[in-house]
Amino acid sequence: MAIHPKIKEVAVKFEAQELHAARSGREVMEALASVVAGSSAASIDDLAAELALNAEALLEVMPAYAPPINVLHRVFARLERAQRDALPVSDFREAIAREAGAYRQWSEQARSKIALYATRVIPDGGVVFTFTLSETVLGALREAARRGVEFRVLVTESRPNADGTMTARSLAEQGIRVEVGIDAGVGELVARADVMLVGAEAVLADGSAICKVGTYPAALVARRSGIPVYVLVDSMKVHSPSLLGKLPALEPLAAKDVLGDGTAPQAPVVGHIFDCTPADLISALVTERGLIHPRQVSQWMLEMPMSESLAIRPAGRQGA
Amino acid sequence: MVKQADIVALVDRVRKDEIGGAADTAKEVVDALSKLVRDSKAQDTRALVAEVDDAVLDIMRVMPSLAPAINALHRFVGSMEQGEAEGATVAAMKTVLEKSRNDFFEWADSALGRVAQYGAEKVSDGDRVFMYSMSSSVWRILRTAKQQGKSFEVVVTESRPGNEGLWTVTEMDKAGIPVSVSIDACIGELIPQCQVAFAGADVISSTGHALNKAGTYPSALVARAHGVPFYIAADTLKFDSATLFGLPYRNEAFHRKDILDSSFPERVKVLGHLFDETPPDLITGVITELGILHPAAAYSVMQQMKLSRKVSEMLPAWSKGEL
Numbered sequence: 001m002a003i004h005p006k007i008k009e010v011a012v013k014f015e016a017q018e019l020h021a022a023r024s025g026r027e028v029m030e031a032l033a034s035v036v037a038g039s040s041a042a043s044i045d046d047l048a049a050e051l052a053l054n055a056e057a058l059l060e061v062m063p064a065y066a067p068p069i070n071v072l073h074r075v076f077a078r079l080e081r082a083q084r085d086a087l088p089v090s091d092f093r094e095a096i097a098r099e100a101g102a103y104r105q106w107s108e109q110a111r112s113k114i115a116l117y118a119t120r121v122i123p124d125g126g127v128v129f130t131f132t133l134s135e136t137v138l139g140a141l142r143e144a145a146r147r148g149v150e151f152r153v154l155v156t157e158s159r160p161n162a163d164g165t166m167t168a169r170s171l172a173e174q175g176i177r178v179e180v181g182i183d184a185g186v187g188e189l190v191a192r193a194d195v196m197l198v199g200a201e202a203v204l205a206d207g208s209a210i211c212k213v214g215t216y217p218a219a220l221v222a223r224r225s226g227i228p229v230y231v232l233v234d235s236m237k238v239h240s241p242s243l244l245g246k247l248p249a250l251e252p253l254a255a256k257d258v259l260g261d262g263t264a265p266q267a268p269v270v271g272h273i274f275d276c277t278p279a280d281l282i283s284a285l286v287t288e289r290g291l292i293h294p295r296q297v298s299q300w301m302l303e304m305p306m307s308e309s310l311a312i313r314p315a316g317r318q319g320a
Numbered sequence: 321m322v323k324q325a326d327i328v329a330l331v332d333r334v335r336k337d338e339i340g341g342a343a344d345t346a347k348e349v350v351d352a353l354s355k356l357v358r359d360s361k362a363q364d365t366r367a368l369v370a371e372v373d374d375a376v377l378d379i380m381r382v383m384p385s386l387a388p389a390i391n392a393l394h395r396f397v398g399s400m401e402q403g404e405a406e407g408a409t410v411a412a413m414k415t416v417l418e419k420s421r422n423d424f425f426e427w428a429d430s431a432l433g434r435v436a437q438y439g440a441e442k443v444s445d446g447d448r449v450f451m452y453s454m455s456s457s458v459w460r461i462l463r464t465a466k467q468q469g470k471s472f473e474v475v476v477t478e479s480r481p482g483n484e485g486l487w488t489v490t491e492m493d494k495a496g497i498p499v500s501v502s503i504d505a506c507i508g509e510l511i512p513q514c515q516v517a518f519a520g521a522d523v524i525s526s527t528g529h530a531l532n533k534a535g536t537y538p539s540a541l542v543a544r545a546h547g548v549p550f551y552i553a554a555d556t557l558k559f560d561s562a563t564l565f566g567l568p569y570r571n572e573a574f575h576r577k578d579i580l581d582s583s584f585p586e587r588v589k590v591l592g593h594l595f596d597e598t599p600p601d602l603i604t605g606v607i608t609e610l611g612i613l614h615p616a617a618a619y620s621v622m623q624q625m626k627l628s629r630k631v632s633e634m635l636p637a638w639s640k641g642e643l
Contacts, residue, residue, distance in 0.1 A: 154591060157579055159480070159503045165580065172588045180579055181592035182480045184504040184535030188592055214505030217538040220545060258478060258501055265489040267499050270475060271506030 001046075004038060006031040007054045014061040017161075021201045022135055025067025025236050026107050028058060032075050033100035036093055044082050044089055051079060052309070059313075064210055064248035064274055066202035066239040073240060074099070076307030110234040110288035111136065115143035118197060118232055118286045122151050126194040129154045129227070132212035133163035134199025136232040138170055140286075141197075145176050152177035154189045158212055160257035160273065183214045190221040196229045197286075202239040202248055203231070205301055207279030207294030210239070210248060213272060219281040228283040235287055235300055243301040244311055250274045324359070326352045327375045334389075335382040341456055342522065346392035346557060347428060349379060353396055354421035357414055365404065365413050372400060372417075373630065380634050381643050385570035387523045388557035390631065396420050397628035431555045431609035436460035439518070439553050439607040440468060447472040447515040450548070452507075453479035453533040454487045455520025457553035461607070462518075463495050473498040475510050479533055481578035482594075507539050512546040519598075521554040521606075525563035526622055528600030528615025530554070531571070534593060540602035549604040552615070556608050561622050561632075567639040571595045 010031045013019045019027060035054045041047035055072055062068055075096065082092045118140035122128055128151050130137050141153065153171055155178065158164035164180065171178040181189045190196060196218065200209040209215070209231050222229045239248060250272040258269045279294040330352040339345045356375055362368035376397055383389055399420035403413045439461030443449060449472055451458055462474060474492050476499060479485035485501065492499035502510055511517055517539065523531040530536070530552045543550040560569065571593045579590055600615035610621070637643045 157480075159478075159505055165584070168588045169584060172585055177587075179589040179591035181590065182504070182534065182574065182579060184480055184533070184538070185574075185592035185596070187537035187541075187596040188534065192591075212505075213503070213509065216508035217505070217542055220508075220541040221538055224541060253502060253506070258503055259486075264483075264486050265493060267489045267493070267501045269502060270500045271502035271509055275506070275508045 001050045001053060003057050004031065004035045004054055006034040007057055011057055011061050014058070014063060017063070020133070020135055021065040021067055021199070021237065022107070022111075022234065024065050025071050026104065028068040028071045029075075029100050029103045032071065033096050036096045039089075041089060044087055044092060047089055047092065048079055048083055051075070064201050064250050067236040070236050070238070070240055070304060071103070073307045073310055074305050076310050077305035080308055107234070111139055112143075113288040114232050114234060114286055115140040117291060118230065119144040119147055119149060121195060121228070121230055121286070122149050122197075123194050124149050124151070126151050127154060127192060128152070129190050129193035129196045129218070129222070130167065131156065131164065131196075131198045131215050131218050132158035133167045134232065136199045136234070137197050138167065140232055141171060141176060142174060145174065152179070154179050154181065154193055156181045156183045156186060156189060156214070158214060159183055160253060163212065186214070186218045186221050190218050190227060191225040193227055196222045196227055198229070198231055200231050200233050200237055201274060202242075203233055203237055203285065203294060203297050204239050204242040204247065204276075205298045207282070207297055209233075209277045209282060209294070210250070210274050211277060213275045216275040216277045216281075219277045223281050229277075229281055230284055230286050231277075231282050231294070232286045235289060238297040238300050238304075240301045240304045240306060241311070243298060323378070324356050324371075324375065326355050327378060331378050331382050334379065334384075337384070342386040342388040343428065343432070343456070343557070345386055346388040347425065349389050350392050350396055350421050350424050354417055357417045360414075362410055365408060365410055368410055368413055369400060369404060372397070376630070377634070377643070380631070380638055383638070385523065387560040390560070390562070391557045391625065392424060394561070394628045394631050395424055395626050397631050398626040401628055401630065428557075431557070432457070432460060434609040435553055435555050435607050436464040438612055439551065440464040442516055442549070442551055442607075443470055443472055444515065445470045445472065448513060449474050450511050450514040450517040450539070450543075451476050451488060452485075452517070452519040452536050452539045454484040454491070455518075455553060457520050457555070457607075458518045459488070459491050459495075461553055462492070462497060466495055466497055473500070475500050475502070475514060477502050477504045477506060477510070477535070479535060480504055481574050484533065504535050507535070507542050511539060511542040511548055514548055517543045517548050517550045519550075519552055521552045521558055522595060523560045523563070523569050524552070524554050524558050524606060524615065524618050525560060525569070526618050527563070528603070528606075528618045530598045530603060530606070530615065531569050531595050532598065534596045537596040537598045537602075540598045544602050550602060551605050551607055551612070552598070552603050553607045556610060556621050556625070559618055559621050559625065561625060561627055562635045562639060564619070564622055565635070567635055569595075570639065
C-alpha cells in the first residue's frame with residue numbers, strides 16, 4: 001500500500017500553487033479514480049485503508065479550495081456505503097470509474113452554462129471589473145466576446161503573484177480590450193465599471209465567498225458605487241464542511257512576497273492570500289444551475305454526499 | 321529686473337521635486353520670498369511689490385498640487401496686499417513681511433505639535449493601530465503616543481507603486497514601536513483587527529473630501545464596515561481653498577512601468593491615479609491644529625484662512641497647468 005504517483009503529482013502542484021480551484025476538483029477526482037483503478041486490494045476494507053492513506057497526503061497540502069474537498073466527500077461517502085453493504089471491490093471500482101467520467105462531463109457542461117449566464121449580465125458597451133485570475137471568469141468573458149458583446153475589462157495586479165496581469169495578457173491575446181491598475185487603485189477602478197465579475201475558491205455555508213485577497217475591499221467599493229458583484233462558481237465550489245462549522249484555513253502571505261528583494265526594512269509580515277467577501281456584498285452567484293442568492297448555498301450543501309469519516313476528522317489546514 | 325538667485329534656486333528645486341514634503345516646501349517658499357524682500361533695493365513700495373509678484377508667478381508656474389505651499393503663498397502675499405492697502409512705505413512693508421514670515425514659522429512649528437498631541441489621544445494602551453502608506457503627521461502622532469508611555473503596535477501595507485508604507489516600517493522601527501507589514505490587498509483582513517486607523521492627506525477639499533495616496537479610500541470603507549474609527553491627520557495648511565471655487569485637484573496617473581514590464585503588448589493599457597478621494601462620511605475626524613474636526617468643517621476653516629487676491633486669481637490657470 002503506497003501513495004499513488006497521481007496523488008503525489010497533484011500534491012506537488014498544490015504545494016507549488018499551480019492548481020486553481022475548479023481544476024483542482026477535476027484533478028483530485030481523476031487521481032482518486034486512479035488509486036481505485038490501480039489498487040490490488042482484495043477487500044473493500046483494504047481499499048478503504050489505501051484510499052484513506054492517499055487522501056491524507058492530499059489533505060496535508062490542499063489549500064482553501066472547495067472542489068477537491070467536496071470530491072473527497074463524494075468518494076468517501078460512496079466508499080462508506082460500499083463498506084456498509086460489503087460491496088465487492090470490482091463493483092466499487094466500476095462505480096468510481098463512472099463517477100469520474102460523470103464528473104468530467106458535468107465540469108465541462110457547468111463551465112459553458114456559467115459562461116452563458118454570465119454573458120447575460122455584461123451590458124453591451126459596458127465596463128467589467130474583474131479581480132485576479134479566474135478560469136471561470138476568463139471563460140465567461142471569452143464567451144461574451146464570441147457572442148458579439150462589446151465591453152472592456154479593468155483588472156488590478158493582484159499581488160502577491162500578479163495574477164491580474166496574467167488575466168490582462170490572456171484577454172489581450174484574444175483581442176478583448178483591457179486596462180490594468182494597482183490593487184490600491186480599486187477605489188477608482190471599480191467605480192468606473194458597470195459590473196464586477198470574480199471567481200472564488202470556496203463559498204461558505206453563510207454565503208460568504210473565499211477569494212483572492214483584495215476581492216473584499218473591491219466588493220465594498222462596488223457596493224458603495226452601486227455596482228453589482230457577481231461571483232462565478234460551479235456548485236462544487238460550495239464548501240460543504242463549513243456547514244459543520246469546519247472553516248477553511250487561509251494560506252498566510254510569505255515574507256518574500258512583501259519584503260521581496262531584501263532591500264526593504266525587515267518586519268513581521270501579516271495577512272493571508274485569500275479574504276472573505278460577505279454574502280450581503282454579493283448580488284448573485286452565477287452557477288451552472290442559474291443565478292442564485294449566495295445564502296441559498298446551504299441548501300446545496302445539505303444535498304451533497306458527506307463522508308462520516310471525513311466529517312469527524314479534526315480540521316486540517318483546509319478545514320476538511 | 322534680474323531674477324534673485326534664491327528664487328531661481330527654489331524654483332529649480334520645486335520643479336525637480338527635490339524638497340521632501342509639502343510642509344517643507346511651504347517653509348522654503350516663505351523663506352525665499354522673505355529673503356528676497358529683505359535684500360531688495362527697491363526705492364518704493366510699488367517696486368518691491370513688483371519684485372515679489374514676479375517671484376510668486378515664477379514659483380506658482382512650477383508648483384505642483386501642494387496645498388500647504390499655496391496656502392503659505394496666500395498668507396505671505398495676503399500680508400503684502402494688506403500692507404499695500406494701508407499705504408505702507410518700503411520700510412514698513414519689509415517689517416510687515418518679516419513678521420509674516422516669522423508668524424508662519426512659529427505657526428507651523430506649533431501646529432504640527434498640536435496635531436500630534438490631539439491625534440495621540442486617539443491611540444490607547446494595547447491598541448493595534450492601522451496606518452495607510454506614510455505621513456509625517458501620523459508618524460508624529462504615533463511617536464507622541466509612545467512618549468506618553470502607551471504601548472501599541474502598528475500595521476501598515478506597502479502602498480504601491482511607491483512602497484511608501486515601507487518608510488513607515490523604518491520610521492516606526494526607529495521610534496521603537498512594533499510594526500508589521502503586508503500588501504495593500506490585505507486591508508480587508510487587517511483593518512478589522514485594529515482598534516483605530518490613521519492616514520495623512522495631501523489635500524482636504526472644501527466639502528471635506530480627503531485626497532491621499534491611492535488605497536486610502538478602500539481602507540476607509542473597510543474601517544467603516546467594521547466600526548473602526550478612521551482619522552485623517554492634516555493641519556489646516558492642507559485645506560485647499562481652490563476647491564471652494566470648484567477647481568479640481570491635480571492628480572497624477574501612475575506610470576506603465578510601475579506595473580507592467582516590457583513583455584506586455586502595448587494594447588494592454590494601464591489605468592489609475594496615484595491619489596484617491598475619501599468622502600467625508602467615511603472620515604471619523606480630521607486631526608488639525610485647531611482640534612479634531614468633522615470633515616464638513618472644512619468650509620469654516622477656509623473662511624478663517626488668509627487668502628490673497630493675487631494668488632486666487634492665478635489658481636484657475638494654475639490648476640490647468642496654463643499659468
